[in-house]
Amino acid sequence: MQIKSKTLIAGAIFTLIALTTMQGYLIFNTYDLRKNSFAVESRMTIGSIVQNPYVDSISWAYRTEFVDKIPEYRKGQINKEALIQTLKNAANESNKGFLDYFKEGAEHFGLHENVLFKRSASLILFTYENGEKETILAENEDPDLFLLGTDFPVDEGYLINAWNWSFDKGFTNASGNLETVVITYRASLYMKIIDWDSIMLKKLLLLLFVAFLLFVFIITLVSYSIRNLLKIKRISEIKTDFINNITHELKTPLATLSIATKTLTNKYAKDDKTISDEAIATINRQNKRLQNLIDQVVDNSLGYNHINLHLEPVLLSEFIDEVCDDFSLTLPQRIQLLRVIEPSDTPILIDKFFISTAIINVLNNAVKFEGTVLKVELKTIKAYSVITISDNGIGISKKNKKLIFDKFYRLSEKNKHDYKGLGLGLYYCSQIIKAHHGIIDVESKEKQGSTFFLKIPTNHGKENLTG
Known part of the structure; x- marks a missing residue:
C-alpha cells in the first residue's frame, strides 16, 4: 500500500508537471503566432496607407529635387555631402505633410498606435556613359538615409519591403557635351513595434486568465486527490492497526476461557468442587472482561451527536x-x-x-x-x-x-x-x-x-x- 501510494503521488506530480509544461508550451506558441499575425496585419495595414498616388507624389517630389542637383555635382559646383543633404532637406520638408497623412490613415485602418513606420534610402549609385560607377550612398556601409515617417534604428525594426528604382538623367557637362547618368536608387520600408509584451498581454489577457484558472483548478484537484489518498492510506493503516490490536486484546481472555473450559471437562474437576468453582469463576471474570472490552469499543466510538x-x-x-x-x-x-x-x-x-x-x-x-x-x-x-x-x-x-x-x-x-x-x-x-x-x-x-x-x-x- 505504501509503495503504491508513493507511486500514485509521484505519478500525479509528474502528470501535473507535464500538463503545466504543455500548457506553457501552448501559451508560448500562441504568443508567437499572435505576434507574427499582428506583425503581418500591421505590415498589410501600412501597405494600405502608403501605397497610393499621394505618397508616390511625395516621393517623386524629393527625388526630383535630388536629381536636379546632379548636374551641379557633376560640374563640381557642390560636393557629395551637399548632394545628399539636398535629398535629406527635400525629404524632411515632404515628411511634415506625410506624418499628418499617415496618422489619419492609421486611425482609418485601425493601425495600432505603437506601430511606427519609416522609409529610407539604402543605396544610391551613379553609372556614367563610359562605364564608370560612383557610389553616393553605399549599402551596408553607410547608414541608411531617413526619408519619411518616424526615424528609428534599422536593427530595431522589421523590413516590410525594398525595391530598386533606376532612371536616366541627361545634362550638359563642363565641356559643353551632352552626358547621361543612370541613377540606381534602393528604397526600404521598415516597421517598428514598441512594447511587444504590453500589446500581446492585452490581446492574450482572456486566454492567460482562463489558463491561470485551469492551472489553479488542476493544482487544487491534484492537491485534493493527494490529500484524500494520504487520508485514506492513514485510515487504512489505523484500521489495520486497530484490528491487529483488538485481536491481540481478545486472545488473552479467549485463551483463558479455553483453558478454563478444558479444566471443567476434565474428569478430575468433576470430582473436585474446588477446581470446578475456580474454573467457573475464571470463566465469569474473562467473560466480563470480554464484555467490557466490547463495550469500550462500542461506547468510546460514539460521536458527540450521539x-x-x-x-x-x-x-x-x-x-x-x-x-x-x-x-x-x-x-x-x-x-x-x-x-x-x-x-x-x-x-x-x-x-x-x-x-x-x-x-x-x-x-x-x-x-x-x-x-x-x-x-x-x-x-x-x-x-x-x-x-x-x-x-x-x-x-x-x-x-x-x-x-x-x-x-x-x-x-x-x-x-x-x-x-x-x-x-x-x-x-x-x-x-x-x-x-x-x-x-x-x-x-x-x-x-x-x-x-x-x-x-x-x-x-x-x-x-x-x-x-
Whole structure:
C-alpha cells in the first residue's frame, strides 16, 4: 500500500508537471503566432496607407529635387555631402505633410498606435556613359538615409519591403557635351513595434486568465486527490492497526476461557468442587472482561451527536477534587498528583459521568506515556471553565499532535506501537467535551511533557439552570 501510494503521488506530480509544461508550451506558441499575425496585419495595414498616388507624389517630389542637383555635382559646383543633404532637406520638408497623412490613415485602418513606420534610402549609385560607377550612398556601409515617417534604428525594426528604382538623367557637362547618368536608387520600408509584451498581454489577457484558472483548478484537484489518498492510506493503516490490536486484546481472555473450559471437562474437576468453582469463576471474570472490552469499543466510538447527556448543576471545583481523590487511589507511589483548583461558587451544568470519564482518560493517558508528575488545574477564563491537565511524560511530536484526537489513532514511532490501547481514549474525550459545546486542545513538546486543556462554557445550559 505504501509503495503504491508513493507511486500514485509521484505519478500525479509528474502528470501535473507535464500538463503545466504543455500548457506553457501552448501559451508560448500562441504568443508567437499572435505576434507574427499582428506583425503581418500591421505590415498589410501600412501597405494600405502608403501605397497610393499621394505618397508616390511625395516621393517623386524629393527625388526630383535630388536629381536636379546632379548636374551641379557633376560640374563640381557642390560636393557629395551637399548632394545628399539636398535629398535629406527635400525629404524632411515632404515628411511634415506625410506624418499628418499617415496618422489619419492609421486611425482609418485601425493601425495600432505603437506601430511606427519609416522609409529610407539604402543605396544610391551613379553609372556614367563610359562605364564608370560612383557610389553616393553605399549599402551596408553607410547608414541608411531617413526619408519619411518616424526615424528609428534599422536593427530595431522589421523590413516590410525594398525595391530598386533606376532612371536616366541627361545634362550638359563642363565641356559643353551632352552626358547621361543612370541613377540606381534602393528604397526600404521598415516597421517598428514598441512594447511587444504590453500589446500581446492585452490581446492574450482572456486566454492567460482562463489558463491561470485551469492551472489553479488542476493544482487544487491534484492537491485534493493527494490529500484524500494520504487520508485514506492513514485510515487504512489505523484500521489495520486497530484490528491487529483488538485481536491481540481478545486472545488473552479467549485463551483463558479455553483453558478454563478444558479444566471443567476434565474428569478430575468433576470430582473436585474446588477446581470446578475456580474454573467457573475464571470463566465469569474473562467473560466480563470480554464484555467490557466490547463495550469500550462500542461506547468510546460514539460521536458527540450521539452522546446523551444528563446535565445537572455542579460546583466544578468540588467535583474535580472528588475525581482526583478517586483517581489518586489507583496511582503507584512513584507518581505524584498535584492540584491547583480555583474555588467556584457558581454551579454549571455538566454530565458528571462523562466529564469524569474525560478527566480520567486524560490522566490515564499521562500515566501510560511515562508521566510521573501530574497536575490538575481549574481556572475560569472569560466564558469558560478551563480544566488543565499537565504531565512530564514523553510528550507528543508535531506530526502526532494533529492526529491524537482521531478515532483509533495511537502514538507510534517508525511504525511501531510501544503503548497498549485501542486509540479511543482521547477521541472519546474530545467527543465528550464537544457534546458539552466545549473545546479540547493540547500543547506539547517531545520529551517535555504535555498539557491538555478541557474548556467547558460556563453558560452552557444556563437557561435550564435558572429556569
